[in-house]
Amino acid sequence: MRPIRLLASAFAFASALSIGAGMAGAQTTLRVVNHSDLKVIDPIWTTAYIVRNHGYMIYDTLFAVDGKLQVQPQMVDTWTVSDDKLTYTFKLRDGLEWHDGPPVTSADVIPSIKRWAARDPLGQLMMKVVKEMVEVDAKTFRVVLTEASPLLMMALSKPSGTLFIMPKRVAETDPFTQLSDTTGSGPFIFKRDEWKPGDKTVYVKNPKYKPRAEPPSGLAGGKVAKVDRVEWVAMSDQQTVVNALINGEIDMIESPQFDLFPLFAKDKNIELFAANPLGLQYLFRFNVLHKPFDNPKIRQALLYGFNQEDYLKAVIGDPKYYRTCMAMFMCDTPLASTKGWEDKLQSNIEKARALVREAGYDGTPVVLLGTTDLYVLNNLAPVAKAQMERIGLKVDMQQMDWSTLVARRAKKEPPPVGWNALLTAAASVDIVNPLVNSMTNAACDGAWFGWACDAKLVELRADFARATDLAKQREIVEAIQMRIVEYPTHIFLGQWNQPIARRTSISGNIESAVTVFWNIEKKR
Numbered sequence: 206m207r208p209i210r211l212l213a214s215a216f217a218f219a220s221a222l223s224i225g226a227g228m229a230g231a232q233t234t235l236r237v238v239n240h241s242d243l244k245v246i247d248p249i250w251t252t253a254y255i256v257r258n259h260g261y262m263i264y265d266t267l268f269a270v271d272g273k274l275q276v277q278p279q280m281v282d283t284w285t286v287s288d289d290k291l292t293y294t295f296k297l298r299d300g301l302e303w304h305d306g307p308p309v310t311s312a313d314v315i316p317s318i319k320r321w322a323a324r325d326p327l328g329q330l331m332m333k334v335v336k337e338m339v340e341v342d343a344k345t346f347r348v349v350l351t352e353a354s355p356l357l358m359m360a361l362s363k364p365s366g367t368l369f370i371m372p373k374r375v376a377e378t379d380p381f382t383q384l385s386d387t388t389g390s391g392p393f394i395f396k397r398d399e400w401k402p403g404d405k406t407v408y409v410k411n412p413k414y415k416p417r418a419e420p421p422s423g424l425a426g427g428k429v430a431k432v433d434r435v436e437w438v439a440m441s442d443q444q445t446v447v448n449a450l451i452n453g454e455i456d457m458i459e460s461p462q463f464d465l466f467p468l469f470a471k472d473k474n475i476e477l478f479a480a481n482p483l484g485l486q487y488l489f490r491f492n493v494l495h496k497p498f499d500n501p502k503i504r505q506a507l508l509y510g511f512n513q514e515d516y517l518k519a520v521i522g523d524p525k526y527y528r529t530c531m532a533m534f535m536c537d538t539p540l541a542s543t544k545g546w547e548d549k550l551q552s553n554i555e556k557a558r559a560l561v562r563e564a565g566y567d568g569t570p571v572v573l574l575g576t577t578d579l580y581v582l583n584n585l586a587p588v589a590k591a592q593m594e595r596i597g598l599k600v601d602m603q604q605m606d607w608s609t610l611v612a613r614r615a616k617k618e619p620p621p622v623g624w625n626a627l628l629t630a631a632a633s634v635d636i637v638n639p640l641v642n643s644m645t646n647a648a649c650d651g652a653w654f655g656w657a658c659d660a661k662l663v664e665l666r667a668d669f670a671r672a673t674d675l676a677k678q679r680e681i682v683e684a685i686q687m688r689i690v691e692y693p694t695h696i697f698l699g700q701w702n703q704p705i706a707r708r709t710s711i712s713g714n715i716e717s718a719v720t721v722f723w724n725i726e727k728k729r
Contacts, residue, residue, distance in 0.1 A: 411430065
């Protein structure tokens, strides 16, 4: 019945346009099925990628990383740095305007930074070296550091856990209260009156948005909205999604299921687009607060008992789209190293069982959280369950929809309320160094869910934050990898690439680790 509802909705929308716009002509509407449904609209409230993608639709950023992962200005026009590298002065570019009319000013920027930094781990680290942030005039603000550090520019351009700039009245919302005002200054406007979780999310082109003059590259450059309306359509069944694409009821699938690719090959109107060449990484996260993973030795056992390829085969299947990789910060990146991990993740069962015995495992079940509605994650938990049971652990696998898992992972209580382990994935830009890689943050209550707590890792990440020489950074990365062998925070389970499936009437998708919707065109 879903295709009928989609067609009926499209007809109703077209009719409304005809009545309301007269001879102005029909708008172009891009209909997309994303990897999950949008249920939270505050981008600092959760690290879920769908909420981050929502943020990029309606907000703008001070800086952004381009296709080569280089930091580029976005809302900022020009900036200067003092000779001692302590004082940064930023000037906003002309033409920045909130969706409801007023201009964007420095008075909006500073509270936006503060609210974001209160929740984001990299923001918290940045604020430790920020002496003051000062509004100079309507378009100029200054940040003074206590010590020279690359942290500021890295944080201001962070691709995920992104610093989105909001109006002052919104940015002054308590960081631990979800905002309700979605006024932004970005290329699209959120139609909250049409938002129906479980059905669709709607954005319309911001006619007042002034793009940068540079061509788009990654998350930087000109954000030109080339369609009038974007609808994120919620569908969970992948076969239904693929049929909708083939029938022209939707235009694009962000994360099509790999074993359905042969259906696309038979249709000349469908093509695959490699949006994120660097790919993603699968991750197994420990909760160190409770038995059995409060014991590092039991966590170490999994480093030997797990096998990357089993996970990749279970979900991706085709080696064309995956690779095993023993580099924590991903292969083929500037900080790639296998130091300490050369003999891990290759099913050394006897070594793993011996560590479980040495740890004095008492039979406490591992409460393992898995998903039911994200095909790129759904098959991971059963593989982890089998591999843990193979080395002598008891496992209570509990599978649920992603939104429920996101809520559950925030609970620190012991099972059955809480949890012991979960599986997720992260894009390359969120993995490639220790400051953006949240899995390496071991700041106890300030760490990512699982609450890793290790003073040595905190010290090493701080050392990396001060290092500006690549050779020194690599040395610290290897020390971090060696420490995580001793104090495991997570397990990385291989790399994979997820192409977008789109109709050939769609063009202009940007190569980026974040799915963005500017520059996309749709033939009428």
